Amino acid sequence: MRHGLMLYFRLVGVQIRSQMQYRIPFLVEMASTGLITFASFATLALVFQRFEHIAGWNLGEVAFLYGMVETSFGVMDMLFSGFDPQNFGRQTRLGRFDQLMLRPVNLTVQVLGSEFILRRLGRIAQGTLVLVIALNWVDIHWTLAKLCYLPFVFIGQICFFGGLFIIGATISFWTLESIEFMNVFTYGGTEMMSYPATIYQDWLRKFFTYILPAVFINYYPALFILDKPDPFHMPAFASYLAPAAGFGVLAAALAFWRFGIQHYQSTGT
Amino acid sequence: MRLFFELARRSFQRQLTYRAATIAGLVTNFFFGVLRVAVLTAFYGVQAEVNGLSLQGAITFTGLTQAIIGYLSLFGWYEVMNSIYTGAVATDLLKPMGYYRFWMAQDLGRAVAQLVMRALPIMLAYAIFFPITWPKSVGQWLALVVAMALAWMISFSVRFLANLAGFWTPNALGFVRFAFILMYFLTGFLMPLRFFPDWFVRLCNLTPFPYIINTVVEIFLGVLTGPQIVVALLSQLGWVVILGVACQLILRAGVRRLVIQGG
Numbered sequence: 001m002r003h004g005l006m007l008y009f010r011l012v013g014v015q016i017r018s019q020m021q022y023r024i025p026f027l028v029e030m031a032s033t034g035l036i037t038f039a040s041f042a043t044l045a046l047v048f049q050r051f052e053h054i055a056g057w058n059l060g061e062v063a064f065l066y067g068m069v070e071t072s073f074g075v076m077d078m079l080f081s082g083f084d085p086q087n088f089g090r091q092t093r094l095g096r097f098d099q100l101m102l103r104p105v106n107l108t109v110q111v112l113g114s115e116f117i118l119r120r121l122g123r124i125a126q127g128t129l130v131l132v133i134a135l136n137w138v139d140i141h142w143t144l145a146k147l148c149y150l151p152f153v154f155i156g157q158i159c160f161f162g163g164l165f166i167i168g169a170t171i172s173f174w175t176l177e178s179i180e181f182m183n184v185f186t187y188g189g190t191e192m193m194s195y196p197a198t199i200y201q202d203w204l205r206k207f208f209t210y211i212l213p214a215v216f217i218n219y220y221p222a223l224f225i226l227d228k229p230d231p232f233h234m235p236a237f238a239s240y241l242a243p244a245a246g247f248g249v250l251a252a253a254l255a256f257w258r259f260g261i262q263h264y265q266s267t268g269t
Numbered sequence: 270m271r272l273f274f275e276l277a278r279r280s281f282q283r284q285l286t287y288r289a290a291t292i293a294g295l296v297t298n299f300f301f302g303v304l305r306v307a308v309l310t311a312f313y314g315v316q317a318e319v320n321g322l323s324l325q326g327a328i329t330f331t332g333l334t335q336a337i338i339g340y341l342s343l344f345g346w347y348e349v350m351n352s353i354y355t356g357a358v359a360t361d362l363l364k365p366m367g368y369y370r371f372w373m374a375q376d377l378g379r380a381v382a383q384l385v386m387r388a389l390p391i392m393l394a395y396a397i398f399f400p401i402t403w404p405k406s407v408g409q410w411l412a413l414v415v416a417m418a419l420a421w422m423i424s425f426s427v428r429f430l431a432n433l434a435g436f437w438t439p440n441a442l443g444f445v446r447f448a449f450i451l452m453y454f455l456t457g458f459l460m461p462l463r464f465f466p467d468w469f470v471r472l473c474n475l476t477p478f479p480y481i482i483n484t485v486v487e488i489f490l491g492v493l494t495g496p497q498i499v500v501a502l503l504s505q506l507g508w509v510v511i512l513g514v515a516c517q518l519i520l521r522a523g524v525r526r527l528v529i530q531g532g
Contacts, residue, residue: 022440029443036450043454047464050319051312181293184300191304199311204303 004109011113019118026119034122037070041130055198060137065222066194067131072157073190074124076165079158081115085168085182092172098266107261108254111169138226146225149240153221156246160217161186163246163253170253170260185212193218198231213249216241272366273374280378284386291386294339298387299394302335306399320463326490329402330461332395333489334482339383340417341424341481343458345449348372349432350441359529368524369429369516376425404489412498416485419505424481426512427452433516436523451476457483463492477508 019026041063048059057065081087088111091097100110140146168182189212197205197219208214216238223230224239309327317323322330338344349372352358362368395401404410431448434441453459455478462470462483473479484501487493493501 025438025440025443029446032443032447032450035447036453039450039454040459043459046466046469047312047460049466050464051314054308055311055314175289180290180297183297188297188300188304191301195308195311199307200304201307204307 004106007105008109008113011110012116015113015116016118030119030122032122033119034126037074037123037126038129041066041126055196057196058138060134061222061226061228062195063130063134064138064226065196065218067127067129067134068153068222069157069190069193069218070127071124071131072127072154073161074120074127075154076158076161077123078117078120080112080162080165081117081120082111082113083162083165083169084115085165085172085186087115088169089172089175093267095267097264108257140225141227149221150225152243153218156242156244157217159243159246159250160214161189163249163251164189166250166253166257170257173260173264189214213241213245216245218242273370276371276374277378277381280375281382282378284379284382295387295390298335298338298391302331302391302395303398305331305335321492322461322463322490325400325402326492327461328399329395329490330486332392332399332401333486334458336388336391336395337384337417337482337485339387340380341421342376342379342383342428343424343449343452343456345446346428347432347442347445349429350435350445353432353435353527354439356529358527362524367517369513369520372429373422373425376428377421380421380425402490405491409488409491412488412502413485415502416488416505419502419509420481420485422509423477423505423512424452426509426516427477427481429516430512430519433519433523436526452478452481455479456481457486461486477512480505480508 044062044066045059048054048062052058054062077084091114096114097111100107100114103110164182164186168186171182189208192200192204192208193214197208197215200208205215209216220230220234220239221242222228230238306328309331310324313319313324313327319327349358352361358368361371364371366374392401404413427448431445432441434444438444455473455476457473457479462473462479465473470479473483480501484493484505488498488501
């Protein structure tokens with residue numbers, strides 16, 4: 001365990017140093033990945049001038065949903081890049097995964113440490129900025145419970161998205177190509193979670209409640225923190241499910257990942 | 270010209286081979302369309318029309334924009350940059366054809382393939398699941414065809430231009446990405462430009478970006494009529510010329526800097 005952890009930090013350290021080699025391109029990339037987050041939000045803010053609210057939520061409240069998801073997705077994207085289905089499929093096709101299997105170190109640690117994208121700090125910074133703006137616009141009645149719960153919501157979200165990446169990576173053991181379809185869950189998930197759940201059609205909302213528990217990850221915690229009533233009349237504990245749902249998805253993903261490794265067949269390259 | 274179409278045909282056929290990727294892409298594009306329909310429907314609420322655009326028009330907008338993502342390569346296109354880095358550019362420059370036209374021919378084949386394999390199925394799926402509108406007259410269809418063709422040429426030149434940054438820096442990825450981000454927001458892809466404040470639209474209209482998507486959308490929806498259509502198409506044509514010249518000039522400057530590492 002300690003050996004794995006040390007190795008992980010060693011791998012990540014190497015990544016950071018190599019990414020900092022070309023300073024200017026690094027900064028440009030960091031700024032541009034951040035900018036896309038902020039520009040999305042700015043677009044939304046401009047459109048809100050014409051519509052004023054969406055399903056009873058004002059701009060500040062939507063910004064809260066949006067900032068939470070963007071920040072945690074950014075953190076996840078930095079930590080779990082090794083599992084990014086788009087990248088992992090290519091690595092597997094090239095036979096890089098076979099190389100990892102030959103080393104006497106835990107595979108999960110190796111994949112996790114194989115890619116650490118520092119420029120995601122741009123996205124994280126902009127996501128946090130949106131969140132700060134949201135907190136300024138919305139008059140939140142802070143209580144101790146809310147303050148204590150907030151970090152757990154973040155961790156739950158990071159686990160949730162990380163789990164999706166791991167599932168996508170595992171599927172590419174079989175498909176061997178980057179599967180755009182996984183974007184439905186990852187990027188589609190962030191898009192979907194940035195708006196109040198009432199706007200979606202019934203089947204879509206049920207899918208994101210019972211099959212992929214996405215509504216408990218962001219929408220329900222937001223209802224609790226913003227003191228909004230639950231239009232679906234779920235039991236009160238629904239708001240506190242974020243960490244459980246996040247860990248649940250991550251645990252299921254890791255089990256699937258181990259299953260995938262056992263059934264892995266190399267491409268022979 | 271024969272060489273041009275031969276290249277386009279080959280590129281078209283190459284696209285057709287990725288069948289699984291196409292189906293996965295279709296599902297993804299359609300799914301995001303469904304999310305965008307939900308967002309716009311909720312924004313409209315009880316309003317029937319917002320700044321000259323009906324809810325039905327807004328739903329059609331999401332379908333049309335999702336349908337032409339592939340046709341216009343909206344989410345990224347790094348082929349020229351990559352060919353500069355791999356050195357393939359050296360042999361491509363020796364070919365009996367201008368470098369700009371060489372890539373344009375290949376992109377034409379790619380675009381047409383995307384039109385057939387992505388744009389059509391998505392519009393059909395939309396027609397089944399959502400109440401959408403279609404162009405109503407032959408004139409509108411004709412204008413749409415011309416606008417689509419010009420939109421592709423503008424999009425190609427913008428992408429080509431951004432990729433040329435590869436001649437100047439060993440890592441142009443950030444720069445090219447940045448160009449695609451601009452494309453994402455200023456073309457009217459994310460939201461119809463009509464929803465934005467007037468000052469913002471005026472700012473966008475100074476750039477070539479709205480002529481890649483917004484013009485096509487407004488002609489499709491019948492928001493533009495008669496002389497407005499003519500003005501829109503002429504503006505598109507103007508940008509095609511300006512960007513075409515810019516591509517050639519900057520390409521020439523870039524080639525002069527090019528150093529190929531012999532292998």
